[in-house]
Amino acid sequence: MASSPAALGKTPGRSSVSTEPSAAVMGTYGRQNIVFARGEGCWLFAENGDRYLDFGSGVAVNALGHAHPALVAALKAQADKLWHTSNLYRVEGQETVAEKLTRLTFAERVFFCNSGAEACEGAIKVARRYHYVSGHPERQRIITFRGAFHGRTLATLAAAGNEKYLEGFAPEAGGFDHVDAGDLAALEAAISPETAAIMLEPIQGEGGVRAFSPEDLRAIRDLCDKHGSLLVLDEVQTGVGRTGKLFAHEWADITPDVMAVAKGLGGGFPVGAILATAEAAKGMTPGTHGSTFGGNPLAMAVAATVLDIVSEPEFLEGVRTKALHLKQGLSGLKDQHADVVEEVRGAGLLTGLKLKAHVSPQQLVAAAMDEKLLLVGAGDNCVRVLPPLIASDKDIAEAMQILSRALSRVAREVG
Ligand SMILES: *Cc1c(COP(=O)(O)O)cnc(C)c1O
Secondary structure (H helix, E strand, O other): OOOOHHHOOOOOOOOOOOOOOOOOOOOOOOOOOOOEEEEEEOEEEEOOOOEEEEOOHHHHOOOOOEOOHHHHHHHHHHHHHOOOOOOOOOOHHHHHHHHHHHHHOOOOEEEEEOOHHHHHHHHHHHHHHHHHHOOOOOOOEEEEEOOOOOOOOHHHHHHHOOHHHHOOOOOOOOOEEEEOOOOHHHHHHHOOOOEEEEEEOOEEOOOOOEEOOHHHHHHHHHHHHHHOOEEEEEOOOOOOOOOOOOOHHHHHOOOOOEEEEOHHHHEOEOOEEEEEOOOOOOOOOOOOOOOOOOOOHHHHHHHHHHHHHHOOHHHHHHHHHHHHHHHHHHHHHHHHOOOOEEEEEEEOOEEEEEEOOOOOHHHHHHHHHHOOEEOEEEOOOEEEEOOOOOOOHHHHHHHHHHHHHHHHHHHHHHO
16 A cells, blocks of 8 residues: 555654565665655654664765755745746756856756766767767767776666676677776777777776776876867766765866766756767757756756755865765774775765675675665675765764674674
8 A cells, every 4th residue: 555645754653654565666676675754964764763874875866965955945946836848948947057067067068868877878979979970970989997887778788888787688789898997008909990989987886986096087088189089977976076076077187078967966856967068069959869858847946956055165175074084984994894894995975895805795784774874885895885965074973983883793794
C-alpha cells in the first residue's frame, strides 16, 4: 500500500511503509533497506524516526543539504506560476541560468538537459558536430580514460569502457579510444587524425576519487591545442563548488571547450547542462539536439538559486576551509586506523578513503550506516565522503567521530 506523503515523517516510530522492498521496482540497485521520510540540512530522518548524518549527499547532489529554505522557496514560487511549456518557446529561466553560467565560466553557450549521462552524451555530440561543420567529418573519435564514469546510456557506457557495466548490452557504441590516466605518452600516441576530443573527469568520482594532477590537465589541454582536438570535461560530480572552486578545472588554470554538468546543479532537482565555447558549439543549430524536459522552468528556478548561493566567493572560501578540516580529520583517521585505511584522496569536499585490500567499501559503508552516518562506495576499493557543501565544522567533527567508530568496527570484523 502506498502511504500518503502527509503521513511520512509525522509519525516517528510508526512505520507506514512495508519492511520489505517492493519487487515492482526494477531491481537494478543493491539498495539499503531504509526509507527516508524527511531531510534537514546535513541530516536525514528515516521513516522510523532514526536520524542519519548524510555525508553522501545523494551522491554529490544535495550541495546545499536537504530542504534548504531558499531552494524550497524558489521551487514553490515557480510551482505556483508555470511548470512546463517545452522548448518550442523561449523559457525565461533558461536564459537566466545560461547567462549566470556564461558569466561565471569559460562558456558562451549552454544547453539544458536532465541528467549527467545526458549532459555527457550531449557533450560528445557537440564535439563531433564541431568537426563535422568545420569540414572534418572524419574526426569522430573520442579519447577517454580507464576508470572513468560518464553515465549509463549506451554511448556514455562505451565512452567509459567499464566491462562490468557493458556486459550484456552489446553491441558497444563505437568511436571511443581508452587510455590509462596519468600516461601522457600513451595519450599522445592515441591521438589520430580522427580524434575529435579528449574527454575526462578532472577527478574520477565513481572510479575511486582519482584526480588528474594540475600539470597533467595543462599538458592535456596543450595536446588538444596542438592536435586540434576539443577538450571535453565531465564535471558532473566535481562541479558546482564540490572541490572548493565553482568548477574543478579552475584549480589547474585551464578551460575546456565543452563541459558536462549535472549532480549539484539542481541541489536535488534533476537538471543537467552542456556548456561550450561559441566556437565549439557552432554546429549546434536548430534541429541538431533537443530535449522535451530539458531546462524546464522548475529546474531552472532551483538551478538559478543554487548558482547564486554557491558562486559567492565567501561560500566557496567556506568550502575550502571546511575541506581542510575534513582532510585533516580523514588523515587523522588514516593514522589511527592504518590497518584498514590505505590512503586519503580527493579535493575539496569530494574526498575518499582507499581501503586496504582485505576490506571492502561495502563493509565500511554498512558499518557507518549502523552508526548513522551515510557514505558512498566507489571503485578502486574506495569509500567516498561527500558532505553537503553547507556542512558545518561541527558536522564534520561529528562525522569523523562516527567514522572512527565505524572503522574500528570494520577492523574487528576483518581482524
Ligand atoms: C553521476 C555521473 C554521471 C552520470 O550522471 P547521471 O545523472 O546519473 O546520468 C556522469 N559523469 C560523472 C562524472 C558522474 O559522477
